[in-house]
Amino acid sequence: MLRITKQTDYGIVLLTHFGLADEGQLLSAKELAERTRIPAPMVAKILKILVRAGLLDSQRGAAGGYGLARPARDLSLLEMIAALEGPVSMTECAEMGSGCPIEAGCRPRVNWKLINQVVQAALEGITLERMITPAPACATLDLGLVRAGLEAPQRT
Amino acid sequence: MLRITKQTDYGIVLLTHFGLADEGQLLSAKELAERTRIPAPMVAKILKILVRAGLLDSQRGAAGGYGLARPARDLSLLEMIAALEGPVSMTECAEMGSGCPIEAGCRPRVNWKLINQVVQAALEGITLERMITPAPACATLDLGLVRAGLEAPQRT
């Protein structure tokens, strides 16, 4: 679990197709639906969300379609997810002035904020551009270093 | 979004109380419910899950209760979340032989597996023991290093 929604998942798949296409080329909803096999109405819905979030530009009318608002290397996974399903935060307290009924006597609360930062940093470090590459650029990402960053404070 | 469920959240809060208590001391469901202000039936439900997952031991009968099955330093956040809401995986494909209707022509698929590993590594690095400390031990965790681990492959 801890899943992204299907909508988000689809949205990211769609975005990769823009990254793959020639820069500036417009892709229509119908076209995307055919390529990705995602149900057409869903594609339309998601693209609209992406436009409103500012990740895509749209051009209406015949021969219209959608295109990336920014180059693929400037688009982080964190932004994509945030656009498609709201800001990333693992607990409801970490985000806003809570509303959590417990809150008092909740020890982990303070730490959740930190954990969120780690997750967000991880997602922010992945760009659409890297998402497009089959794997190697991503495959070598240094898990050891990531772990070291987490364990550092315990060492000294 | 990308939230853990409330059940998971509560479960972790409960676990912290065990970490705080004297080692070997048994806490009853009722007692926990009072301390945490979590609805009692919920507490009971969650504790049962935790026992079945092997994170807690239980002792029935009068004067019975629950206790940690392992020391707090050997219990990672990853395990807690997995126990409470299933294995951590951000996409449905990353985990098992999918069932995802798209799959073909899905570029990001291969990369999601890596991203999952990063998230898992991050969650695995946080122990219940650290979760209990008010903040400082966690507050200094090296975000810079985490980012470095992610960006490493792009540098060389």
Next chain:
DNA sequence: CGAAACCGGACCAGAAAAGTCCTGAAAAGA
């Protein structure tokens, strides 16, 4: 025995998520 506690699972109401559909408005081209 009887009270205290866990065990197992059924159950429900409400909230999201997934997916569909319809009416309109712009743009391009015949």
Next chain:
DNA sequence: TCTTTTCAGGACTTTTCTGGTCCGGTTTCG
């Protein structure tokens, strides 16, 4: 101009999951 394409904006339905409750049964202690 008029038609076609394609996006914009919602409303809507269906399905699934969550949060939360409840109960009958079993173990253990006093």
